[in-house]
Amino acid sequence: MLLVSYISENKLEVIQGLQKRYIENAEEIVEEILTMDAERRQSQKDRDDALAEANKSAKEIGMLMKSGQKEEAEKAKASASENKQKAKELSAKVTEIEEELQNKLYHIPNIPHPSVPMGKSDEENEVMYEKGEKPQLADGSKPHWDLIEQYDIIDFELGNKVSGAGFPFYKGKGARMQRALVSFFLDEAVAAGYLEIQPPIVINEASGYGTGQLPDKEGQMYFMEADKLYMIPTAEVPITNMYRGDLLQENELPKKMAGHTPCFRREAGSWGAHVRGLNRLHQFDKVEIVEIQKPSESANAHERMVKHVEMLLEKLGLPYRRLLLCSGDLSVNANLCFDLEVYSGAQERWLEVSSISNFGNYQANRLKLRYRDNHKKTQLLHTLNGSALALPRVLAAILENNQTEKGILVPKVLQKYTGFDIID
């Protein structure tokens, strides 16, 4: 959520930022917000004045009663009642405007960073660079959905029977590969200075609002009506919400956390071509890294996070490329986002395995997450996060790229976790 003060002080920049996201009536929206804010301030001032009068009378009444001046007290009561009534009406007005303003603000996306290229869809994301060699696969090489059947390591049919489409069973070496990847990712994150966290995988409504899943994206999350809890779509939500409402000291920063969780996504309406096998699931595992940073450090932290994830892919021996997301593909909350995609040799496709985003103070403003700097001034922090990494597509690429006649070769770095070097 953008700060009203920011909108007011950087009006032109905000309008242009929204236009970059193809919001047509950006100017109108900004004007409307500033008008509402002025209205809110005026109403609040009026209400506060009325309350101040009422409070004053109340104190007088107290003293009059004590000294036995009943008649005077009765007079003051009448005046207090009047002011109180007035304040009540104004209060209702303030609340109404505040709610409306808040609601408007919730629906305004973050302002893209200047380096974000203009573009309507993922097709216009900018490929920054490509690293690693695409595998030379023999004729007759198979996509991963065939390989998992051949080696009986993941069972979609069983998932259909027990849960539904998109909830596979991992079996034997498949399950072990999952465990190995999780351990590898977490160990690397801890080595990079992240605090390992095992968060809850359900969240309440307030947390959903804090990181921006609510309102608007409730349709993407599984919801348990009886307890009003949402299944998390990513560990970002519980981990970032650890600090919701907090006021941190400058010397405790940055906060770096990493956590492994299953992630649940309804993916309503997003099934179509290219979603076979592990490419898109309702439940998948992911290790997420989250950083809470001072504004001055967030850009550097962002770059370090990208490098961390690239290092993971290099250690796994997967060819990857780095994308700078264009304005049309940038998520609502982010101001700058890099995607990392791995090349999956048999599908001959790039698969997104990580999104590393800087949210600036957009989430922090929702979360009311601030810090007190060394000059004792409080200000909003910056939040960042990235997948490090999402498992299914990494596994898909490993299966496809490492297939041989004898079986699938397990990347060296995983072998100490798997205890085997080939899936056959």
Place this chain on the structure above:
RNA sequence: AGAGAGUUGGCAGAGUGGUCGAAUGCGGUAGUCUUGAAAACUAUUGUACCGCGAGGUACCGGGGGUUCGAAUCCCUCACUCUCUGCCA
């Protein structure tokens, strides 16, 4: 899940209708003293919004109500603790 007791400032803990944003203690910060530190002493020490400012307003778990006036009374929700039950 049943019965009971709670939820007050960074922490502990007083306050059961009137100048309470809230005693007191601890902690924090600054200063005095000291070669330095400790101790002691003194002062200071919540957050947010409105206002150029003086200042005003709100917040004692959340929401609502009673009253001229609520931390204090009522309703409601959430959470915590104790006992019983159940359970990994």
